[in-house]
Amino acid sequence: MTETSHSDSPVTAQARRARAAALRLAALTDRLRRDALLAAADRLQQRSAEILAANAQDCASARLLVENGQMSRAMLKRLQIGPAGVGEMAAHVREVAALPDPLGRELSVTALDDDLILHRVSCPLGVVAVIFESRPEVIPQLAALAFRSGNALLLKGGSEAEQTNTCLAAVWREALAGFAEIPPDAISLLHTREDIARLLALDELVDLIIPRGSQGFVRHIMQHSRIPVLGHGEGICHVFIDRAADLQKALAVSFDAKVQYPAVCNAAETLLVHQEIAPVFLPPMLAQFAAAKVEVRGCPRTLALAGDQRLIPATEADWATEYSDLIISIRVVDSLPEAIDHINRWGSKHTDAIVTEDAAAAAEFLDRVDAAGVYHNVSTRFADGFRYGLGAEVGISTSKLHARGPVGLEGLTTYKYKLIGNGHTVASYVSGERTFKHRRM
Amino acid sequence: MTETSHSDSPVTAQARRARAAALRLAALTDRLRRDALLAAADRLQQRSAEILAANAQDCASARLLVENGQMSRAMLKRLQIGPAGVGEMAAHVREVAALPDPLGRELSVTALDDDLILHRVSCPLGVVAVIFESRPEVIPQLAALAFRSGNALLLKGGSEAEQTNTCLAAVWREALAGFAEIPPDAISLLHTREDIARLLALDELVDLIIPRGSQGFVRHIMQHSRIPVLGHGEGICHVFIDRAADLQKALAVSFDAKVQYPAVCNAAETLLVHQEIAPVFLPPMLAQFAAAKVEVRGCPRTLALAGDQRLIPATEADWATEYSDLIISIRVVDSLPEAIDHINRWGSKHTDAIVTEDAAAAAEFLDRVDAAGVYHNVSTRFADGFRYGLGAEVGISTSKLHARGPVGLEGLTTYKYKLIGNGHTVASYVSGERTFKHRRM
Numbered sequence: 001m002t003e004t005s006h007s008d009s010p011v012t013a014q015a016r017r018a019r020a021a022a023l024r025l026a027a028l029t030d031r032l033r034r035d036a037l038l039a040a041a042d043r044l045q046q047r048s049a050e051i052l053a054a055n056a057q058d059c060a061s062a063r064l065l066v067e068n069g070q071m072s073r074a075m076l077k078r079l080q081i082g083p084a085g086v087g088e089m090a091a092h093v094r095e096v097a098a099l100p101d102p103l104g105r106e107l108s109v110t111a112l113d114d115d116l117i118l119h120r121v122s123c124p125l126g127v128v129a130v131i132f133e134s135r136p137e138v139i140p141q142l143a144a145l146a147f148r149s150g151n152a153l154l155l156k157g158g159s160e161a162e163q164t165n166t167c168l169a170a171v172w173r174e175a176l177a178g179f180a181e182i183p184p185d186a187i188s189l190l191h192t193r194e195d196i197a198r199l200l201a202l203d204e205l206v207d208l209i210i211p212r213g214s215q216g217f218v219r220h221i222m223q224h225s226r227i228p229v230l231g232h233g234e235g236i237c238h239v240f241i242d243r244a245a246d247l248q249k250a251l252a253v254s255f256d257a258k259v260q261y262p263a264v265c266n267a268a269e270t271l272l273v274h275q276e277i278a279p280v281f282l283p284p285m286l287a288q289f290a291a292a293k294v295e296v297r298g299c300p301r302t303l304a305l306a307g308d309q310r311l312i313p314a315t316e317a318d319w320a321t322e323y324s325d326l327i328i329s330i331r332v333v334d335s336l337p338e339a340i341d342h343i344n345r346w347g348s349k350h351t352d353a354i355v356t357e358d359a360a361a362a363a364e365f366l367d368r369v370d371a372a373g374v375y376h377n378v379s380t381r382f383a384d385g386f387r388y389g390l391g392a393e394v395g396i397s398t399s400k401l402h403a404r405g406p407v408g409l410e411g412l413t414t415y416k417y418k419l420i421g422n423g424h425t426v427a428s429y430v431s432g433e434r435t436f437k438h439r440r441m
Numbered sequence: 442m443t444e445t446s447h448s449d450s451p452v453t454a455q456a457r458r459a460r461a462a463a464l465r466l467a468a469l470t471d472r473l474r475r476d477a478l479l480a481a482a483d484r485l486q487q488r489s490a491e492i493l494a495a496n497a498q499d500c501a502s503a504r505l506l507v508e509n510g511q512m513s514r515a516m517l518k519r520l521q522i523g524p525a526g527v528g529e530m531a532a533h534v535r536e537v538a539a540l541p542d543p544l545g546r547e548l549s550v551t552a553l554d555d556d557l558i559l560h561r562v563s564c565p566l567g568v569v570a571v572i573f574e575s576r577p578e579v580i581p582q583l584a585a586l587a588f589r590s591g592n593a594l595l596l597k598g599g600s601e602a603e604q605t606n607t608c609l610a611a612v613w614r615e616a617l618a619g620f621a622e623i624p625p626d627a628i629s630l631l632h633t634r635e636d637i638a639r640l641l642a643l644d645e646l647v648d649l650i651i652p653r654g655s656q657g658f659v660r661h662i663m664q665h666s667r668i669p670v671l672g673h674g675e676g677i678c679h680v681f682i683d684r685a686a687d688l689q690k691a692l693a694v695s696f697d698a699k700v701q702y703p704a705v706c707n708a709a710e711t712l713l714v715h716q717e718i719a720p721v722f723l724p725p726m727l728a729q730f731a732a733a734k735v736e737v738r739g740c741p742r743t744l745a746l747a748g749d750q751r752l753i754p755a756t757e758a759d760w761a762t763e764y765s766d767l768i769i770s771i772r773v774v775d776s777l778p779e780a781i782d783h784i785n786r787w788g789s790k791h792t793d794a795i796v797t798e799d800a801a802a803a804a805e806f807l808d809r810v811d812a813a814g815v816y817h818n819v820s821t822r823f824a825d826g827f828r829y830g831l832g833a834e835v836g837i838s839t840s841k842l843h844a845r846g847p848v849g850l851e852g853l854t855t856y857k858y859k860l861i862g863n864g865h866t867v868a869s870y871v872s873g874e875r876t877f878k879h880r881r882m
Contacts, residue, residue, distance in 0.1 A: 404855055
């Protein structure tokens with residue numbers, strides 16, 4: 001039901017307008033959707049000064065909060081758009097415009113009978129809501145992905161970025177307004193925390209929520225809505241060093257997975273080490289971690305191999321903790337199956353890697369570990385839509401349904417079955433007058 | 442976390458065992474999964490007498506309930522397995538065994554760099570729970586689909602079929618027990634209503650719930666669990682007779698969609714008729730409906746064209762009602778867009794059909810109607826896994842995420858990304874030492 005009712009709250013009315021816009025967006029041509037994105041990219045660059053001025057206002061207010069200890073420096077840093085930032089935003093939008101059309105793809109064609117053809121065709125989800133903290137560049141990135149895939153977008157950013165977000169959304173809407181076929185409600189902003197609470201109840205009007213922010217924030221959204229949520233509550237990623245590991249690869253992959261950027265979900269939290277390789281692998285690994293100021297929490301066998309280094313003993317809670325920091329837990333295991341069991345028990349089904357030269361061990365690990373990403377001789381840090389070649393990502397999903405792992409345009413589409421006949425009735429198949437042929441085309 | 446804890450309820454412990462079994466099922470070969478299904482089909486036929494005896498017991502108890510007015514005759518009929526029934530069950534299991542392996546399919550392969558290859562590979566969901574009313578043949582059908590796709594299955598049938606269900610599940614487990622690699626907990630039964638309530642809370646252990654039963658039952662499950670639910674709350678399907686419709690096709694499709702089997706979700710509930718064709722179409726249509734004892738609820742313009750026939754005036758509530766009976770609402774509309782708007786407002790996104798000889802009108806309808814199935818010159822009754830050539834179906838989904846429309850084996854799978862490298866680190870791409878190639882293979 002998409003009509004506006006007099007009892008609607010403003011957010012409900014806004015979601016209804018987004019739903020009506022979505023029905024129109026679904027019918028736009030590929031060409032128009034591409035042209036509009038290129039226009040939006042141009043407009044972002046034309047309005048660069050205005051966007052940076054709005055951002056400077058937000059940053060000035062944020063700096064006061066930082067000085068009063070009410071905001072972290074990291075958050076201020078994420079809020080800030082650098083001079084090159086607007087150009088990068090525009091470049092990302094152009095990249096999304098250049099991606100192949102995700103809509104109208106024939107996923108399968110089956111002739112049910114001679115002139116009864118079933119087409120499975122990709123189409124948009126409908127209305128997508130994104131709730132994000134800081135990082136204003138999320139707006140053009142997600143607006144581009146949502147628009148390229150024919151979805152209407154509801155956006156709620158953090159209050160600390162209010163000026164920047166409002167300016168970016170206004171510029172975007174201005175660009176779309178140049179195209180008569182595009183409904184203005186293709187993208188709109190929500191403004192208050194209360195708006196979010198109302199939005200979470202609109203499961204009849206909103207098809208998907210994408211929360212971007214801290215673990216606790218994502219979990220809160222997941223727990224308070226019946227709308228499907230695309231995201232991940234936790235990223236507890238593992239690297240397992242098999243007994244047949246190449247020592248140099250083991251050191252390089254483990255170091256990269258923990259140290260290269262520890263704050264993100266695809267960084268490793270636990271290193272599992274086969275007992276047979278632990279005596280040669282752990283001493284140099286621990287030395288590298290010490291040099292990089294990584295705090296190590298070790299199992300008893302790890303502590304025994306630590307030599308002069310004083311490590312913190314790991315408790316069971318460590319296996320279930322996403323540190324998101326320069327901290328790693330290390331456990332020596334007896335066997336490959338023990339490593340797999342540990343990961344399936346404590347992991348978050350995000351991304352887990354094995355380092356080994358033994359192809360059979362790698363195959364067993366990749367088949368048996370239940371995670372969105374299972375890697376052989378690769379750092380877990382590769383779990384990312386850009387690195388996967390998806391062009392961009394709306395997020396990384398640890399759900400098993402719909403979309404798993406890094407999610408790009410395809411995760412913002414569904415499909416419909418189009419069945420084309422010639423007056424066909426089920427009665428004539430039930431009576432035996434006609435029979436199904438089911439020929440894949 | 443799959444270990445058994447002392448504080449677990451029996452249902453939680455059972456779900457944990459199913460989860461552990463699922464991790465093993467995921468690694469079985471295609472050959473073994475096929476062989477086990479063929480063995481199960483054979484075993485069903487060998488134990489036919491036993492199964493029919495158990496069913497006779499259930500039917501005897503049910504007959505008493507029917508006599509006391511505590512059960513409907515329709516429910517008794519659904520409970521009863523005919524003499525040919527066990528053979529049909531076995532035949533369906535063999536059909537599922539013959540379907541191509543849904544697991545291990547390479548959905549895409551991308552070379553991220555020269556020796557860094559990303560494979561997207563289909564794999565099982567994990568643990569699937571099916572809650573169903575009556576119809577014991579659901580057990581072998583769903584057990585076959587779940588097992589073919591490498592999933593562990595938790596089953597809860599209606600208490601009226603307890604003897605039959607217990608016997609069928611025991612026969613199935615016996616057949617699987619002939620294979621050392623197959624964990625016995627691949628399939629197990631829940632027994633009480635309290636078990637269901639506990640099951641609905643186990644979102645960490647159960648990946649998907651499939652409820653099979655009445656609308657109210659499905660909605661109850663959807664509202665009381667955070668586990669993803671595959672199914673449909675309602676089936677409000679439409680047939681739209683366009684002004685350019687062929688009259689014979691219009692009559693045949695409308696009659697079939699309503700009358701051929703009105704109790705099911707893909708039967709039509711509302712007929713929309715373009716004003717220009719209404720004067721020629723409605724009189725013969727209404728005569729056909731009257732002859733088939735279909736109650737018609739018409740809009741004012743429909744009533745005006747009814748001649749001698751006395752129809753019931755339709756109210757707004759009729760547009761939102763799934764009659765599941767020989768009742769149909771009819772509305773005359775001014776235009777194709779009005780018909781599309783009606784369907785997008787009042788429909789349930791299940792299956793909607795247009796009858797027309799105008800290709801442009803058909804294309805507009807198929808693109809703009811937001812439903813799992815959009816049909817041109819075909820009865821809505823074709824929305825069914827068998828008819829779509831899926832081999833069988835676990836249900837019909839009106840959700841847009843994951844699986845839409847009739848769902849077969851593919852809806853019981855997800856995918857994982859397998860990334861195979863040679864010690865690759867993200868640091869070397871961030872530093873610019875290496876660059877991504879993203880070559881689709």
